[in-house]
Amino acid sequence: MTETLFDVPAAPVIPVAGEAAGFPVHRIFCVGRNYAAHAAEMGHEVDREAPFYFTKPASAIVLSGAETPYAPGTEDLHHEVEFVIAIGAPAFRVSVEDAPSAVFGYAVGVDMTRRDLQQQARVKGRPWDFGKAFENSAIISEITRAAEFGEIGPQRIWLKVGEETKQDQKLSDLVWSVPEVVSHLSGYYHLLPGDLIYTGTPSGVGPVQPGDVLTGGVDGLAPIELRIGPPE
Template structure:
């Protein structure tokens, strides 16, 4: 069927050493998956089950970009994260089967309009205004799973203008990658093109126009952005 208007192109993330890229279908975010970050936000980790929010595909932006300070906020925060790229269908999979669905991993940022998120949270509303907006999910190239094994000892770190703001290890994740995939697959038919941002360590904080943000995970390409003037 013909369409009434043109739709935006599907975002495609580069894959290390390959000419074909990874087309993005959906973006899932995991909330409070590091205990110290949950504490700094005033919560304890819910150890009964992880919880999630979503971002649109338009949130994806390539590493190296300059992005505008977003509209509607005066408290714009960084959150450094390990990103999991799904590469095979997964529905109601066991934890032991979850690794079969992983295409690869990347370093990413969950950028957040914190004032809007907190205002929504206080009224027991969804976090959409705080989390789901354009350019809010910068991501570096994806590394295939076989090249990034044994998640745990890798350091996850973020600097703003060269100053360290976040510094932890992937072993600090409350819910492991297989546990997240297994749990999320109870509620969604996960498919190739789905990305899971697995949560952020403690140390989140505000950004200003002109800031350079560099996020690093051992073994992955860093994610690097600059914050431009407000829209």
């Protein structure tokens, strides 16, 4: 059967630095509590046995430079800047040593979070979907190829709200490294080109308000910018 009853939105496409062709988004995985200081500020310890994840729909993608409405259903919308892995080759049950071969490149992301809804779900033992998986909640910069970014180490990751720096750490503070995350996640999913992995946020997360301008970056990557618009 080839005919469909209706059309659905096409996959979002992310620009790639210096290239005409873009990166189509398939799925979005997000690592939870991957910086010890952030876990502590949220009242938790890092689970050092294995990383854990939540997901967002591809429809959550927003390109840097956009204005998005203040998210519906929340009174406590938070910013979380993240280092993002873009998968460019199939990966299933890959070793830590082989995991880098599946990486296409990297970007800067912001995981917008309806913190009040996330906290309510946590207290009740419910999934985090209302708090995490909503439209306009996965902001992303253009992607830089992995070979051009080089080795991951002491690069700074930061975010400002207006002129005030809110988050500021280094990629070396990640609890689970990029190869470890890709290897572990590939044990549960057939990772495919177009998949994105948001690797977790440093400490300093906090609320935003309509009118706020968020800027952020990772050394060696294109910066990210977002304006928070009024509620719909």
